[in-house]
Amino acid sequence: MNIKNYIRDNQSRFLEELFSLIRIPSVSSHASHQADIQQCAERWKHLLEEAGVDYAEILPTTGNPIVFASKMIDPGLPTIMVYGHYDVMPAEPFELWTSPPFEPEIRDEKIYARGADDDKGQSFMHTKAFEYLVKTNQLKSNVKFLLEGEEEIGSPSLDEFCSANTEKLKCDTILVSDTSMLSASTPSITTGLRGLAYWEIEVTVANRDLHSGIFGGAVANPILELTKILAQLKDEEGRITIPHFYNDVEDVSEKERELIAQIPFSEEEYKANLGIKQVFGEVGYSTIERTGIRPALDICGIWGGYTGEGSKTVLPSKAFAKLSARLVPHQKYEKVAQLVEKHILQIAPEYVDVKVRQLHGAESYVCPIESDAYRAAEKAYEKVFGIRPLPIRRGGSIGVVPVFEQILKVKPVLMGFGLESDAIHSPNENFPLDLFEKGIETIVEFYAQYSEIR
């Protein structure tokens, strides 16, 4: 039975299994979801066992547990390790979801739910590709699965886990499906990821909220002071103004920039999809460059004072912001984190109290396009999508990818099947059913190509 028929015959079971994972709200950034995290790990273990691994286990870490499974058919054959994550982003604001985030629903041939793409949907495809190869006796590689529960909070425990388990995690290549393609008709493989640094800023003026009539004009306003700090972190041309921020940024060659310019991209479609009036970013770079080869600085959240209905006249005591930077090759997140913290403290006026707290970080990553695994992936996509996938550097960060590179000495291949319209991290996250199926087909094809190339 070929894979297309296998998928067709088993489609409702596949979806029901995926939905059973999605229904568990395994949000890693809220401590209140600890039981869901545990339950989701258990569910994954069970699904991996049913798919045909030799064994699956739940391994403790200093944070959320890791699900590990393995099928070793022959030590002489290459070993493929699949990485995925079973935790998800918070689903707030709930009111913007058309259907509840943790009750998956199929509309217009798409699965709508938190985690439908990122990363329950994408990592589940590997399980089903593997199941097919096992059930039809076509598996010609050893396979390992590593599913973590802290990707969305920066994988704080994975470093230590990998260092302590190098033998268990030994493999020839690592597949990660946690990225997106240019479009369904223009497949692409992500060959670069940006790094990440993240801060929380707290500005305090007085020891309590004050009456803005009685004190307004004589006591500094912490929200205004925070906006003054944040507003000067970028100039009018979209450049980050923090001294030395660009020092280590990789200088991309003219030749590579010419290749980037050839990537199909419709600014009109991009704007229409996002509902924006104009694109806006660093002068002198295209949209694809701004999100691929250039660093970015974004305010992810801000709050302070009265935020309820109507008007309350208050001069608040405190104001807060969450700030993140996306980093490119050669920028080290710890160095950047220090740089930004120092700069913010320096530009803050002396009449306010400013605290900067670093929340998490990740290094950037570049995948070589000459490796066996990359070439096998390229051929697999070409066979299933009918067109050779473009290598492209993307703006997201997957903390574990540079960790694998450093500790396991393996450069992961980022076989993503998502689309930008999947709205990951946003309300109404979704994953098209046809990509769910094509993804499984492509992964099956990868196994065949990889065995051949090796």
Added chain:
Amino acid sequence: MNIKNYIRDNQSRFLEELFSLIRIPSVSSHASHQADIQQCAERWKHLLEEAGVDYAEILPTTGNPIVFASKMIDPGLPTIMVYGHYDVMPAEPFELWTSPPFEPEIRDEKIYARGADDDKGQSFMHTKAFEYLVKTNQLKSNVKFLLEGEEEIGSPSLDEFCSANTEKLKCDTILVSDTSMLSASTPSITTGLRGLAYWEIEVTVANRDLHSGIFGGAVANPILELTKILAQLKDEEGRITIPHFYNDVEDVSEKERELIAQIPFSEEEYKANLGIKQVFGEVGYSTIERTGIRPALDICGIWGGYTGEGSKTVLPSKAFAKLSARLVPHQKYEKVAQLVEKHILQIAPEYVDVKVRQLHGAESYVCPIESDAYRAAEKAYEKVFGIRPLPIRRGGSIGVVPVFEQILKVKPVLMGFGLESDAIHSPNENFPLDLFEKGIETIVEFYAQYSEIR
């Protein structure tokens, strides 16, 4: 029986009656408190009836009802109208209260509760002074009570109510106890109030929250754009930069500024009480001037993006702020409201969508110190506190005060007994018991002095 003894003999009943008002969370800015508003009005009506008015009634308006009561003893005698408000500010953030905001508690000789001062505590003193005069047959004026339920949201219905009821509200003077004194040992009477304008600003970029890795750097960040707008509304020397903002600001004479400079004020105590490192405001003006005779601009609230625990990497779709201005004599709030709205829309970059919504406004007010009522109040304070009260312009706004001036042609006297440390509009609002008692004594004394002067 003199008033001191009357208070002593009835103290526990007085407090229990006041507490019965405080326990009703009559928050006017939350629609969910509509039933509490109604219940609080009923309770006031009952307490006024018990205090000895001829009749009390609850009158509908286009918004929250007004409690009106009257005792007419002789049309030939002057009529005093007492104004107060039975609505309160929201009590959030609840977690900062030592005791629950709507369960009054006495600690260290102070009543702690939302409304303990503003304005249930202060307006209740008038009811008890009136009760004493009635019960001891000393009343020599006609008395009216007007209690509204929308002061904290800018008294939107009072204008129309006053215009439609000029005959019913006819009086010779109006007393308002909704302000504070310099200190318990330095009594003062507020002779000026700042006006108010209030806006909500909404900045939108994309049609949904976006992944900050995939889009960060290529799509404008609405929080950053909002901070850029807000940060430029004031310069480094604390001046408001909105063109024409200061055009109509009253130029206070050197002589008046010299008098202001003589008001006792300890900057060290002020800073210690508020827990601030430095005072900060418009260059060239003292703290008392900055809050009394100069306008102010404050951001009362800001929100956008992810504001929960930990880190979420998101490029938000929208950001919001609440902005307010305190205005001084001759500045018209409608003109300023237009000015600020226009300026914000003008400085917003064209790649974002900005909406400005005006929420409410009030004119500023100046009370003449030569009037009969002011002089009677001055003598009453002097008799009770042992020291002549200072006339002082304060920063707060009481929307109804200029409305009375315009429609009823009566300039209210602001007989406040609060302290800045009462933390009105803040957690742990409180009102000292000794001022509650001295306030009642002073009001009783006012009636005597006013009859004599007239």
